[in-house]
Amino acid sequence: MFGGDAELLSMKQTLTEILLDALSRAKEKGELKLAQQPAVTLETPKTKGHGDLATTLALTLAKPEAQAPRRIAEIIVANIQDRGSVIEKTEIAGPGFINFFLTQDRWKQTLFEIDAEGFQYGLLNLGKGERVLLEYVSANPTGPLHVGHGRGAAVGDALANLLAAVGYDVVREFYINDAGRQIKLLARSIHARYQQALGNEAPFPEDGYHGAYIEEIARGLIRADGEHYVRVPFEQCEARFAAFGREAMLAEIRADLEAFGVRFDHWFSEASLLDGGAVQQSIDELKQRGFAYEHDGALWLKSTAFGDDKDRVVVKQDGTYTYLATDIAYHRNKLGRGFATLVNIWGADHHGYIPRVQAVIQAFGHPKDSLHVLLVQLVTLMRHGQPVPMSKRAGDFVTLRDVMDDVGRDAARYIFLTRRSDSHLDFDLDVAKEQSRENPVYYVQYAHARLSSIFREAETRGIAVPASAEVDLALLDTEEEQNIIKSLARYPEMIEEAALAYEPHRITFYLQDLAGLLHNYYFKHRIIADDRARTMARLFLMKQVKTVIRGALGILGVNAPEKM
RNA sequence: GCGCCCGUAGCUCAGCUGGAUAGAGCGUCGGACUUCGAAUCCGCAGGCCGCAGGUUCGAAUCCUGCCGGGCGCACCA
Known part of the structure; x- marks a missing residue:
């Protein structure tokens, strides 16, 4: 399944072994002390004249060996036995670099290797089948995906493919934020539009969602349930509006991602953590482990025990949960499913949240670095050299779907990956369409x-x-x-x-x-x-x-x- | 005020976990289609790597302090 090491060592591996061999020979002869086995590193020099691969071994050994680096380089080179005849020539350069020029034959074996392995070429088995959970996008089902989600989706999907390519068993997951205030607000917004569509005056909620999609959902509900809820107070039909809105939005999100070529193995509902009692269980476990305590009528996570600035509230004075509470349960759930590594892809504006979630991981007895958070910076859309203004509150923003329709799937995905994920991206719509x-x-x-x-x-x-x-x-x-x-x-x-x-x-x-x-x-x-x-x-x-x-x-x- | 990220060519960005003379695209200017796809190629120019110290054989890369920009600092989600 995985190519490379079985039939043919990579050039780096081959040379590393040759070097290690030379070192032990030098040690036997007493030419080098080698009190500690040095790390053999090889790199591809920037300049052609410096060979195909080079090592700084002699430079790093200079101090422990108390010898001039060039002298050490000479010793190493003199002890090299090139059994596979892969080395064309060796040079000692500068302060003590050892530069290797490889034989033509060795290079050309690469071509046979690719020919034999096809798309398996370059794939490795670093992961050795270890299970990794990759969580990304995780948008609230309260509106369509925007461009920032698109970047997260592109990065997440590519990273998932990449990790799978090096031998990890990757599970892709979308965490649905379907609990709490935002869903309620969605339901309220739909409720108002529903009434209005049926000719009733209805005040629109203060921070409601203004997009036209809300009106569409309201019309959809009229088609589904008729005029059943006319003048019915929100409180009496909230559940129906929330559920309908959630499903409608999820369907759209799913369709957008599908069109973008992004598929998830699991869709994980935040609400399910509350309904199933997982949140309470998680809190109980934290208490048992001594990382949760009551204070001022609230329940706190002792995140300072793991380097966070301050402890964080999990259960408020009024008895309701904070967002952290469901996240505690969610990450406990992830760990409980047996993943050795968790990768979360978040918008960069959430970076302040990292220490407390890492604290959660550690409070449950897992090493800090079993959670890896990748931050994805904001995307600024550019059109005609100007940033495209976006205001989410007014429901006036460019969606992922808009961008896909405009520039095409491939261009969008590729451009999202042309920057490091944590660096800001100017996405030029005109360039993305250009064929040049x-x-x-x-x-x-x-x-x-x-x-x-x-x-x-x-x-x-x-x-x-x-x-x-x-x-x-x-x-x-x-x-x-x-x-x-x-x-x-x-x-x-x-x-x-x-x-x-x-x-x-x-x-x-x-x-x-x-x-x-x-x-x-x-x-x-x-x-x-x-x-x-x-x-x-x-x-x-x-x-x-x-x-x-x-x-x-x-x-x-x-x-x-x-x-x- | 505290914390995180970022300051590299006119612009947008790489720089492989400390290596040799800091790279690419765009833009400017000049050149290449009777021949496998010119959606391409070639050339020129362009730099106190924000500033100042430190660590060492060696720093764009690591540490400290400034300056400048972004984002966080809720019993919101």
Whole structure:
């Protein structure tokens, strides 16, 4: 299932072993003391002249060994035994860097690897099947999804795909905030519109939801239940209005997400925690564990025991629960389902909430870092160079659906992933529609479509995509081809790093780079050329590029079109 | 006032958990379509990495203090 380690070590792994081997040999000979086993790190140098991979091992050893770093580098290099003959040459540079230049053969094995593994190439088994719960979007069912939710959905979905790609067992969950004041307000708003639609004067609630969608829901209720509630006081039909509004909104949210290509494994209702008694049970357990206490007629969570600024109220003086109460129950529920890691994707305006939820996690006896909160910053929509004004109170805001209709699903998803999630995003609607280099999604998709087109052309000329056995990779000798091969070889480590850092945006940057190399290559060289053997080698290379682009786009949830 | 995040090219942003000469796109200017898709490519220019200290062989990256911006600081959700 997972490629990589079984048949072929990555270049990094291979070199790491060679280095460890050299170190132990130096130690045996007494050339190095190595009181402590140093961490062997390898990185890809920025400058080409510095080799394919480089280590700072000698620099970090300088102090403990009390020797000049260059001297240590010489010792290490002298002790290297390159059994697999992957090293073309080794250089000691600068203060003591050891630079490795790898053999052509070793690079080109990458192509065979991709050919053999297909979309499995680059996938790892870091997670080893460990279960991760990823919670995202989690919008109140009181209005349609807006652009900020869209970003959360895109980031969450891509991260879920990414974690799954590195071997985690990921469950995607949407927490429905269907308890408390907001739902009541929704019901009130619908109630007012309902009365108005039937010709009754009805005051609209102070902080009610003003959007036109409320009127639609009211009309829907008239269709469903008729004029049954005319002049019926709100209190007597609240339950019906709340339930109807909740269902209507959820249906719309679900449909929007579906259209956006985002699906959840579970929809978890906040109200169910209250109805089922889970909240009370959670509070009881906190009391038993000594992390809840009564004071001033309220019940407090002792979150300061885990580094929060102050303790937090869980049950108010009037006996009702705070929002934290259901969140305590919710996170207890998550932990109880056996997830080792919880990931929550929140709007950045909730960041102040992190310490107390981490306190909750710890109060239930789990390590702080079993909860990972990813903050997603706000999105500013730009049109004609100006920010699009949005006022939620007036019900006047651009919805995710609007953006999808305007720029398309792929462009929206991709652009949401072109920034680190915690950095502010200006989403330029004009650019997102543009079919040019400026629009990153087209740039990458175009690379894929262009490759597809080449294969169609090859087919019409009667040239089949060659099997690995029939290509001579020595013919891939141009600089552009080398660059592409090295980029493809870097794909697995990029995936690994992106997954470990919970940063799916790294994939978009990688794709921009790879697509750029491809476009550049395409312009300088003909893939289908007169030389048959060279054509075969190049087609083989192009096939692997196509595989990687498609696989990476797949993780992002963006289509890889054959034609555009 | 306290806490979190952010200050990198004119603009929008990367910078891989401390590495070598700080990168990309856009924008400006100039160039490339009889040949596999020009939704593309090539070139030029552009920088006290907010400021000042500190940690060390080495700092855009880590620490401290300022300055500037955003967001939080409820017995709201």
